[in-house]
Amino acid sequence: xxxxxxxxxxxxxxxxxxxxxxxxxxxxxxxxxxxxxxxxxxxxxxxxxxxxxxxxxxxxxxxxxxxxxxxxxxxxxxxxxxxxxxxxxxxxxxxxxxxxxxxxxxxxxxxxxxxxxxxxxxxxxxxxxxxxxxxxxxxxxxxxxxxxxxxxxxxxxxxxxxxxxxxxxxxxxxxxxxxxxxxxxxxxxxxxxxxxxxxxxxxxxxxxxxxxxxxxxxxxxxxxxxxxxxxxxxxxxxxxxxxxxxxxxxxxxxxxxxx
Amino acid sequence: xxxxxxxxxxxxxxxxxxxxxxxxxxxxxxxxxxxxxxxxxxxxxxxxxxxxxxxxxxxxxxxxxxxxxxxxxxxxxxxxxxxxxxxxxxxxxxxxxxxxxxxxxxxxxxxxxxxxxxxxxxxxxxxxxxxxxxxxxxxxxxxxxxxxxxxxxxxxxxxxxxxxxxxxxxxxxxxxxxxxxxxxxxxxxxxxxxxxxxxxxxxxxxxxxxxxxxxxxxxxxxxxxxxxxxxxxxxxxxxxxxxxxxxxxxxxxxxxxxx
DNA sequence: TTAACGCGGTTCATTTATTGAACCAACTTT
DNA sequence: AAAGTTGGTTCAATAAATGAACCGCGTTAA
Numbered sequence: 001x002x003x004x005x006x007x008x009x010x011x012x013x014x015x016x017x018x019x020x021x022x023x024x025x026x027x028x029x030x031x032x033x034x035x036x037x038x039x040x041x042x043x044x045x046x047x048x049x050x051x052x053x054x055x056x057x058x059x060x061x062x063x064x065x066x067x068x069x070x071x072x073x074x075x076x077x078x079x080x081x082x083x084x085x086x087x088x089x090x091x092x093x094x095x096x097x098x099x100x101x102x103x104x105x106x107x108x109x110x111x112x113x114x115x116x117x118x119x120x121x122x123x124x125x126x127x128x129x130x131x132x133x134x135x136x137x138x139x140x141x142x143x144x145x146x147x148x149x150x151x152x153x154x155x156x157x158x159x160x161x162x163x164x165x166x167x168x169x170x171x172x173x174x175x176x177x178x179x180x181x182x183x184x185x186x187x188x189x190x191x192x193x194x195x196x197x198x199x200x201x202x203x204x205x206x207x208x209x210x211x212x213x214x215x216x217x218x219x220x221x222x223x224x225x226x227x228x229x230x231x232x233x234x235x236x237x238x239x240x241x242x243x244x245x246x247x248x249x250x251x252x253x254x255x256x257x258x259x
Numbered sequence: 260x261x262x263x264x265x266x267x268x269x270x271x272x273x274x275x276x277x278x279x280x281x282x283x284x285x286x287x288x289x290x291x292x293x294x295x296x297x298x299x300x301x302x303x304x305x306x307x308x309x310x311x312x313x314x315x316x317x318x319x320x321x322x323x324x325x326x327x328x329x330x331x332x333x334x335x336x337x338x339x340x341x342x343x344x345x346x347x348x349x350x351x352x353x354x355x356x357x358x359x360x361x362x363x364x365x366x367x368x369x370x371x372x373x374x375x376x377x378x379x380x381x382x383x384x385x386x387x388x389x390x391x392x393x394x395x396x397x398x399x400x401x402x403x404x405x406x407x408x409x410x411x412x413x414x415x416x417x418x419x420x421x422x423x424x425x426x427x428x429x430x431x432x433x434x435x436x437x438x439x440x441x442x443x444x445x446x447x448x449x450x451x452x453x454x455x456x457x458x459x460x461x462x463x464x465x466x467x468x469x470x471x472x473x474x475x476x477x478x479x480x481x482x483x484x485x486x487x488x489x490x491x492x493x494x495x496x497x498x499x500x501x502x503x504x505x506x507x508x509x510x511x512x513x514x515x516x517x518x
Numbered sequence: 519t520t521a522a523c524g525c526g527g528t529t530c531a532t533t534t535a536t537t538g539a540a541c542c543a544a545c546t547t548t
Numbered sequence: 549a550a551a552g553t554t555g556g557t558t559c560a561a562t563a564a565a566t567g568a569a570c571c572g573c574g575t576t577a578a
Contacts, residue, residue, distance in 0.1 A: 069328030
């Protein structure tokens, strides 16, 4: 029961690491008859959800996926869903947070949710670019983003913002190693003195970070006894945002954040 | 025959202007039985391609569309398809072209295809930002992009690059009116002296421009007798790129470009 | 050289899920 | 209060999905 669903379920066998599949292999994967799978594929090909490479005869996701996503995005923008999710995180933790995305090779702020629980808050310009070496978000991106970013760090001159800013590539590489173990990153006055940040990556479909979320708060509120709650909220938040943006969390990513 | 296809075809009734549809209305639109439509919707809802608003009971495109598009994009990036299409346009016309997208409120170059037919060519930095008042692409975007761009033009100071640059908002508004009639825009040395550009918009799903394509050539090759061929190539190119990026051309857009 | 095996795709009798008219119950409009 | 919506259900009739066997082709192994 549910022929259409059976057809759609075939799409789940495609992934970033297995972007195209042959008829027999797909039938094997789905545990279904080749004739059945073929008819389903043909139906979806008619609609454009599936595309067959005429040379290799392999099947892949078709262009209709783009159309539908554009439609979904117009009616239900991912940024709106992200804002909603971030607002509940703000309620839980009580601190401001911001969402950034890697565009070309700079980390652009896309969304800022300010805390309503404190009158003293970190104010963030939504048009600001996050320096990659001076913010928790930037370090997270260096750790989990495209490897090209890291190599680029060597050639570019790193800007210092405060006396805390990391400007030595070797220092940063060491920091990245601890981030890779923990999953989360933090910064303490490295961009603006007195501001503490906690960031986590948001992954794309290929399990490479496409952006980051971060909590930002005055140093005096970043106490050790608040840290566990912040980290728990940050972890589930990063997981949910990754889902909202259609991404996949790599297997190597920690299943929980620990101080 | 093709139940899965019939189910998928329901998705085509959703659009930017009709993002959610009730059961009865969708059955009427599709000319199918309510029971049939309901079962199809439930199948697709299971998969996540459809989402029902629990309050209004209306149906809309679901989050799986985002996932699938991310998959498609990873395996078959739209920029690659765009580059291919632009390369054939370059072969047809023999001139360099570039593709730009509106990001936040600046026009970022995303792709440059240089001509292989001339040794004298306009060289474009792929990281460059297109000034909105000084390039054919910028004017096209002002005309067909988000209305907010136009109102912003009044508050910001417009930069002059050459003696040809338009810096008076009233002048630009007049120019936009002729672009709206023609569909295409051009520039003659307004960014760099001696460079002539022809641009057309690329539309999003909501029929608002999300980017532009433009041919750029030395002034002396922008002759009247080459213009018709350039404009024909530009029109089909803009149409194809709009399709590649999942957009829709507005009904009011000219079906052909005339000098 | 040949046999075995894999592939994508087809065929067709059997079966099973799809279909659609009629029908609810709950609202709105007239 | 009657008539028309709506979303959703039921079930007998039927049309479409299914799967084992098969085909032709190319690759691999004997």
